[in-house]
Amino acid sequence: MLKILLYPFSWLYGLVVFIRNNAYDLNLLKSREFGVPVISIGNITVGGTGKTPHVEYLVGLLKEKYRVATLSRGYKRSTKGFRWVETTSTALEVGDEPLQIKHKFADVTVSVCENRVDGVEQLLSTDDGIVPDVVLLDDAFQHRRITPGINILLIDYNRPVKDDHLLPLGRLRESTHQMRRANIIIFTKCPDEVTPIMRRVLQNDVGLLPYQSLYFTKLEYEKLVPVFGGKRLGKSLYEERKYALLVVTGIAAPQPMLNYLGRFSGQVESLSFSDHHNYSHDDIQKIEARFASMDAEKKIIVTTEKDAMRLKDSGYLSEDLKAVWYYLPVKVSFLEEEKKSFNKKILNYVGENKSNRELHKRKNSGQS
Structure with missing residues (x-):
């Protein structure tokens, strides 16, 4: 209908x-x-x-x-x-x-x-x-x-x-x-x-x-990076599967990221927001409550590199939450x-057209 x-x-x-x-x-x-x-x-x-x-x-x-x-x-x-x-x-x-x-x-x-x-x-x-x-x-x-x-x-x-x-x-x-x-x-x-x-x-x-x-x-995907400059996890996440993960995303298609992280943890929970989402105080409280409810000795929050850019300037994050927040870089x-x-x-296109542009500039300069 x-x-x-x-x-x-x-x-x-x-x-x-x-x-x-x-x-x-x-x-x-x-x-x-x-x-x-x-x-x-x-x-x-x-x-x-x-x-x-x-x-x-x-x-x-x-x-x-x-x-x-x-x-x-x-x-x-x-x-x-x-x-x-x-x-x-x-x-x-x-x-x-x-x-x-x-x-x-x-x-x-x-x-x-x-x-x-x-x-x-x-x-x-x-x-x-x-x-x-x-x-x-x-x-x-x-x-x-x-x-x-x-x-x-x-x-x-x-x-x-x-x-x-x-x-x-x-x-x-x-x-x-x-x-x-x-x-x-x-x-x-x-x-x-x-x-x-x-x-x-x-x-x-x-x-x-x-x-x-x-x-x-x-x-x-590359190695996790602390959003707020904390300590990197090293091999412990990737080899020991001891960390529970809360994956927080504001992107159009988070499933590939969730599938990838599922290889390194037996407990992956997620909170998904709309693409380019700006995180409000209520959003941060929701994330914090969800993270606190996770029953695991070792746990971290993982987000995308794009989300990390928006979160860096948030005034709603506690120091405890900042310490466990990482982003997952990606390349093609x-x-x-x-x-x-x-x-x-x-490279051929840029090189040839840059050369043509410089030749054009030299010709014009010679005529003036």
């Missing part, structure tokens, strides 16, 4: 998105190109596809050779306009994901702006004259006011888009036909192995075009030998 009620709204939403996309395709709405390599990373669905770990992968790949800048909208921040993200910023000021990137890569330029065109213009007109060699646009597949040099589309391997529907009936932000705008499509959160048959099925599902490249990545890795191919494609 609910689906029947949602169909008209889904149809209307699809009509608006269709008109907007066609306006860009017909050049009725203008899309801006910049004289700097721009890479967009985004998805076609609502919910987590692992954008931030993939942005972090690109930052790690590029930062040794190029000046890298990331630009996000800063989802759920309390501020407006362009802002530089510093390690001293708060999640409320700049958003949890940009702050996470800055904490991981302190020497990289991280910024937020809800208007991506204004944001890139700010990055290219800094007071010190030092501009980035490449700009990474986070969650920008639908932001068509900028034409990126490489458009990377992420799709959750476990939530295929083939039979999905447009919002609010389904999870699609726009029609799957728009996947044609992607240069690179990555299936994320894959199992350790994807069979050749499944690869062909997924290739057919997305209607892979000749100019598109298809890759597969998986999530890899490519399946089989795909990493080399992907890295080469990205």
Whole structure:
């Protein structure tokens, strides 16, 4: 019954998105190109596809050779306009994901702006004259006011888009036909192995075009890190299974994390909140009560790296609770030998376009 009620709204939403996309395709709405390599990373669905770990992968790949800048909208921040993200910023000021990137890569330029065109213009007109060699646009597949040099589309391997529907009936932000705008499509959160048959099925599902490249990545969890700078657990958690875990998450899809942690503990309890949830005093009291009710000699609280960014500035946490709170870092890795191919494609694009930009600048300077 609910689906029947949602169909008209889904149809209307699809009509608006269709008109907007066609306006860009017909050049009725203008899309801006910049004289700097721009890479967009985004998805076609609502919910987590692992954008931030993939942005972090690109930052790690590029930062040794190029000046890298990331630009996000800063989802759920309390501020407006362009802002530089510093390690001293708060999640409320700049958003949890940009702050996470800055904490991981302190020497990289991280910024937020809800208007991506204004944001890139700010990055290219800094007071010190030092501009980035490449700009990474986070969650920008639908932001068509900028034409990126490489458009990377992420799709959750476990939530295929083939039979999905447009919002609010389904999870699609726009029609799957728009996947044609992607240069690179990555299936994320894959199992350790994807069979050749499944690869062909997924290739057919997305209607892979000749100019598109298809890759597969998986999530890899790292060692737990104290949220508030306490002592690391060492091997005791991973080898002895003596700790009971309360897993507190404010992300779209917590189940993979719960499955992973279940390998190291016979007692895993969870409290799940909405994606990007800001923890209130009542939330903290609920967590504290749940943790106190757990009957175990050794127990800790585990959260995501993104949640840790929001919790760091909470004024509601007792010192006792801070001492047992850890976050689980995550990174992406490519399946089989795909990493080399992907890295080469990205590095070649940035290197060639950076060279073209510098040549253009030298020519203009010689004419003046």
